[in-house]
Amino acid sequence: MHVWKACVVAVALALGLSAPASAADPAADRIQTFYNALLDTMKKGPQLGMQGRFRAMEPAVDAAYDLPAMIQFIVGPSWSSLAERDRTNLVAAFRRMTVANYAANFQKFGGEQFTVNPTVQQRGPDKVVLTTLVPVGDKPVPLTYRMRESGGSWKVIDVFLEGYVSELAMRRSDFAATLASGGAPALVARMDQLSNNLLNGGAK
Numbered sequence: 001m002h003v004w005k006a007c008v009v010a011v012a013l014a015l016g017l018s019a020p021a022s023a024a025d026p027a028a029d030r031i032q033t034f035y036n037a038l039l040d041t042m043k044k045g046p047q048l049g050m051q052g053r054f055r056a057m058e059p060a061v062d063a064a065y066d067l068p069a070m071i072q073f074i075v076g077p078s079w080s081s082l083a084e085r086d087r088t089n090l091v092a093a094f095r096r097m098t099v100a101n102y103a104a105n106f107q108k109f110g111g112e113q114f115t116v117n118p119t120v121q122q123r124g125p126d127k128v129v130l131t132t133l134v135p136v137g138d139k140p141v142p143l144t145y146r147m148r149e150s151g152g153s154w155k156v157i158d159v160f161l162e163g164y165v166s167e168l169a170m171r172r173s174d175f176a177a178t179l180a181s182g183g184a185p186a187l188v189a190r191m192d193q194l195s196n197n198l199l200n201g202g203a204k
Contacts, residue, residue: 024118025118025119025120025127025129026153027120027127027145028116028118028129030063030064030147030153030154030155031064031116031129031147031156032116033060033063033064034060034063035114035116035131037056037057037059038060038102038106039109040056041053041056041060041102041106042107042108042109043108043109045108045109046107046108050103050104053102053103053106053107054099054103054199057099057102057103057106058099061099062095063153063155064155064156065156066148066150066155066156066157067091067095067098068091069148069157070094070156070157071091071094073157073158073168073172074168074171074175075179075184075187076172076176076179078179082184086183086188087184089184089185090184090187090188090191093187093188093191094191096192096195097192097195097198100195100198100199101198103198104199111136113133113134114131114132114134115132115134116131117129117130117132125148125149126148126157127146127147128144128145128146128147129144129145130142131144131145141161142162143160143161144159145158145159145160175187178190
C-alpha cells in the first residue's frame with residue numbers, strides 16, 4: 001500500500017476519542033481542531049456522500065495545511081522558474097487531491113480512538129505535534145505533524161507516518177518523473193486524475 005494512502009487510512013481508523021476542549025499550544029490546538037472537523041464529517045459521512053464530505057473538508061484542510069508551501073517543496077528547485085499561472089494551477093490541483101483523499105477515506109465513523117499530545121516539540125522555526133492513532137483491535141499508529149507559522153497561525157507543512165515516513169518526500173519521489181517529462185501541466189493533469197479516481201471510486 002502506498003505510504004500516503006496508508007497514512008490516510010490510519011487516520012481514518014482513529015477518530016473516536018473525545019479530545020480536550022483546547023490544547024495548550026496553538027500548533028497542537030490546530031491539529032485538534034482539524035481532527036474535530038474530520039470526526040464531525042465522518043459521523044455525517046454516509047448522509048453527506050462523497051461531494052458533501054468533500055465540501056465539508058475543504059475549509060478544514062485550508063485552515064490546517066500550508067498547501068502552497070507543501071507543493072513548492074514537492075516540485076523542488078524548478079518552482080522558482082515556473083510561471084505564476086502554473087504555480088496557481090499546481091496549488092489548486094494539490095488542494096483538490098488533498099481534500100479528495102480525506103473525503104474518499106473518511107466515509108464513516110467506526111468507534112476508533114486518537115490522541116493529540118499537548119506537549120509540542122520545537123524544531124528551529126517549526127513545531128512538531130505528536131498524535132497517536134488507535135485502531136480498534138490493532139496497535140497504536142503514531143502520526144507526526146510538522147508545522148510552521150504562516151499568516152499568524154500554525155499550519156501543517158508535512159506529515160510523518162510512524163514518526164519518520166514523510167508524505168512530502170514520498171510525493172516528491174512519486175511526481176519527479178512526471179514533472180521532468182511534462183513540466184507543471186503534466187503534474188497538474190496527474191494530480192487531477194488521482195483526485196478523479198478518489199472521488200469516483202469512493203462516492204458512497
